Amino acid sequence: MHGNAPVGAVVANAGHTLGVAGLVDVPVAAGAAGPLSGPPLRVAPGTHGSDGLGDVVETKIPPRTLADRPAAELLSALARDRPGYYHLLALGPLTNVALALELEPSLLTLFRSVVVMGWAPSDTNIRRDPEAAARMLRAPRNRLVGVGVDVTATVVVDDETVRRLRAAGTARAEFAAALVERYILRHQRTCGRRAAPVHDALAAALLLRPDWITASRSRPATVVTDVDRAAFLADFLATLTMDFG
Secondary structure (H helix, E strand, O other): OOOOOOHHHHHHHHHHHHHHHOOOOOOEOOOOOOOOOOOOOOOOOOOOOOOOOOOOOOOOOOOOOEOOOOHHHHHHHHHHHOOOOOOEEEOOOOHHHHHHHHHOOOHHHHOOEEEEEOOOOOOHHHHOOHHHHHHHHHOOOOEEEEEOHHHHOOOEEEHHHHHHHHHHOOHHHHHHHHHHHHHHHHHHHHHOOOEEEOHHHHHHHHHHOHHHEEEEEOOOOEEEEEEOHHHHHHHHHHHHHOOOO
16 A cells, blocks of 8 residues: 555565565555545655665566455455454554445454554654544454554664675575665664664564563553564564575
């Protein structure tokens, strides 16, 4: 969906990332082109490059399995078909979730849990579609976890991370190294430090390992306030450098 690049670029990026990960049968659905109100967002090249993936891939692996319906329809269908089976991880603006709620008002109660990257009104994913975020907060739900930038920005990777990824010698580790290096360089230009935060990866990891949440507040949802950085970073590197055969 809209976020760090136009929808077409995001679909291509998802396809390539799944291809590198060896998950080519995972369906990719196109999301909304813009927020609930207003025109599609114009995203200038910046933190995520001109293509939304740091401009580190010359030829991308196309998605093998393209869904025949929009992301909001697919989300609501998956939730209804297997209630209590799936988790929902939202790493961009919440437009697709809000649109899926129009189709299935009990959507969030049908997922085992919902983890959102971003929480404060100033966080990019909330700021780019505040109405969608408000609708999500008003909806009935089971477990909702918010991971704000104030937390994700405290977990960083650096040149040693790049070195260890490249030393693994696998396609997935090299891809990760190129991305990490791209964001380190960007962060150095903007902040003067050769290190970069691992925003989305941390949110995804906390979905799988909620025990890495070391502090949180409980209203209006479980809002993460601190994490086990050492455990996350060790697992981050171990997973990306693992030889899956």
